[in-house]
Amino acid sequence: MSDSPLAVEHEARPELRHHFADEEQQRNAASLGMWWFLGTEIMFFGGMFCAYLIYRRWYFPEFAAASRSLDLKVGTFNTVVLICSSLTVVLAVRAAQLGNRKLQVKMLLLTLVFGLSFLGIKTYEWSNKYKEHHIPTFHYNVIGGEGDLVKGHEHLLGVDKVQGDDVKLREREAEIQRHTQVFYSLYFAMTGMHAIHMIIGVGIFGVITWMAHKGQFTPEYHTPLEIAGLYWHFVDIVWIYLFPLLYLIDRKPGA
Amino acid sequence: MSGHTQHIASAKLYWLIWFLLIVGTVITALVATVDLGTYGGIDANTVVALLIATSKASLVVLIFMNVKYTSEKMTRVILIAAVFWLLLLLVLSLTDYSSRFAG
Numbered sequence: 001m002s003d004s005p006l007a008v009e010h011e012a013r014p015e016l017r018h019h020f021a022d023e024e025q026q027r028n029a030a031s032l033g034m035w036w037f038l039g040t041e042i043m044f045f046g047g048m049f050c051a052y053l054i055y056r057r058w059y060f061p062e063f064a065a066a067s068r069s070l071d072l073k074v075g076t077f078n079t080v081v082l083i084c085s086s087l088t089v090v091l092a093v094r095a096a097q098l099g100n101r102k103l104q105v106k107m108l109l110l111t112l113v114f115g116l117s118f119l120g121i122k123t124y125e126w127s128n129k130y131k132e133h134h135i136p137t138f139h140y141n142v143i144g145g146e147g148d149l150v151k152g153h154e155h156l157l158g159v160d161k162v163q164g165d166d167v168k169l170r171e172r173e174a175e176i177q178r179h180t181q182v183f184y185s186l187y188f189a190m191t192g193m194h195a196i197h198m199i200i201g202v203g204i205f206g207v208i209t210w211m212a213h214k215g216q217f218t219p220e221y222h223t224p225l226e227i228a229g230l231y232w233h234f235v236d237i238v239w240i241y242l243f244p245l246l247y248l249i250d251r252k253p254g255a
Numbered sequence: 256m257s258g259h260t261q262h263i264a265s266a267k268l269y270w271l272i273w274f275l276l277i278v279g280t281v282i283t284a285l286v287a288t289v290d291l292g293t294y295g296g297i298d299a300n301t302v303v304a305l306l307i308a309t310s311k312a313s314l315v316v317l318i319f320m321n322v323k324y325t326s327e328k329m330t331r332v333i334l335i336a337a338v339f340w341l342l343l344l345l346v347l348s349l350t351d352y353s354s355r356f357a358g
Contacts, residue, residue, distance in 0.1 A: 024261070028327035035330050039337035046341045053345060054352045076284040080277055087273040090264075090319050097263045219261075226321075233320045237312045243280075244304035248287040252300060 015221040027223050034227040038234045045238055048193065052186050052245065062179035064250035065149045065156055066142070069134060070187075071125060075247040078121045079239065085114030086236045089229045092212070096222035101215055104225075108209040111232070115202045122195055126188075135188065136181045143173050149180060187246055194242060197235045204228050262324035272318045279311045 013023070020026035056063050092107035126135075132147025133139050142149040150156050150173075157172050208228050211217065217225055283304055291299035317323040322330055 024326065027261075028325070031321075031325070032327055032329055032333070035333045039333050039340075042337040042341055043344075046344050049341075050344050050348050053349055057349070057353060072284060072287075076280060079280045083273060083276045083280065086276075086315060086319055087269060090269045091266065094263060094266060094269065097261060230320055233315050237315050240308050240311045240315070241305075244283055244287075244301075244308050248283070248300070248304050250298075250300070251287040252290040253288065254290075 013220070023220055027226070030223045030227055031230065034230045038230065041234060045190075045193070048186070048190050049241070049245075052190065055182050055186065056249070059179040059182060060249075061156055062176055063183045065153055065176075066134075066180040066183040066187075067247060067249035068251060069132065069142075069147060069149055070247045071128070072247055072251065074121060074125055075243055078118055078125075079243045081114050081118045081121065082236050082239050085111050085118070086233050088114060089232050093222070093226055093229050096212070096217045096225055097219055099219045101212065101217075104212050104217065105209065108205060108212055108225075111205055112202060112209060115198060115205065119195060119198055119202070122191065122198075126191075129184070134184055136185050140177070140181055140184075142177060142180045150176065190242055190246065194235065194238055197238070201228075201232050201235055204231065262321070264318065264324065268318065272314050275314060276311050279307050283307045 016023055016026060020029065088107045088110040092104050092111065095101075095104035095107055129135055129147075130138065133141045133145050134147050141147070144150075156176065157169065205228060208225050211224065286303055287300060289300075291303060293299065316334070322334060
């Protein structure tokens with residue numbers, strides 16, 4: 001049995017599991033498994049995107065006002081940081097394919113730096129939202145306080161409709177508080193879920209970097225790096241959509 | 256038998272894709288502050304932002320995630336099925352919610 005050609009071949013390549021015909025099949029099976037998981041991730045994030053789109057249609061003026069309170073420059077910069085991290089991931093995979101361990105580890109360390117930078121910048125943004133009382137239920141307030149959304153955008157109140165009518169004005173203000181809170185709830189749920197994925201990604205890449213450092217990846221076998229990369233790029237894509245949907249609802253002059 | 260069936264893209268291509276992604280991001284942010292008008296009740300700014308986002312996502316999927324070169328055809332089946340499911344969810348829900356309370 002052990003001297004059958006297949007068994008001999010397998011003994012020579014310890015990374016090849018016996019139930020796969022060759023490395024290519026093994027690699028494809030692993031990557032397909034990750035794709036299958038990413039399919040479920042699309043469904044998971046899809047639910048939140050769907051809720052977002054429905055409420056955005058219903059509460060558009062309030063969503064636009066709340067969206068303008070997010071820092072556009074910081075958001076753009078963070079998008080750039082994440083794109084850079086995706087580049088370093090593919091360059092790390094490429095270095096593994098070419099058997100260049102030094103470059104591989106360097107690129108993976110850069111990926112970790114970019115990933116952690118993204119999370120750091122996100123934390124900075126969230127702490128600003130806390131200071132502005134824009135976190136739902138935590139002394140939430142968007143009218144007259146530090147994070148005033150109406151000041152300079154009085155048309156949001158529908159001034160012509162509520163002019164001189166105090167009761168109507170209070171009602172409209174309460175409505176703005178409620179509707180913007182829906183935006184921020186979705187904002188924190190979506191960016192929070194994205195951040196959890198980033199934290200998991202950084203953890204995975206920490207292990208991958210260690211494995212790369214130990215020289216476990218060769219041109220023939222670097223599947224863990226490759227499929228971790230697929231996950232990382234997926235998380236990047238989620239952000240590519242989150243950025244325009246959350247930050248850029250309506251930034252037109254005079255809006 | 257091993258290794259050689261794997262596609263190794265050039266580093267140049269990866270840098271080019273990175274460059275396009277960055278340009279797309281900057282254009283998205285800049286264009287958002289310009290009024291592109293509204294056509295038939297549809298805000299052109301939103302359409303442009305989402306078109307750029309979809310182009311960026313496609314570049315990431317095809318090149319960075321290797322879908323263009325993979326020998327595993329099933330990857331495409333999963334990808335198309337997942338995106339199709341997502342469109343079903345979003346389009347059907349939105350048509351429902353935007354017409355249900357009309358009038």
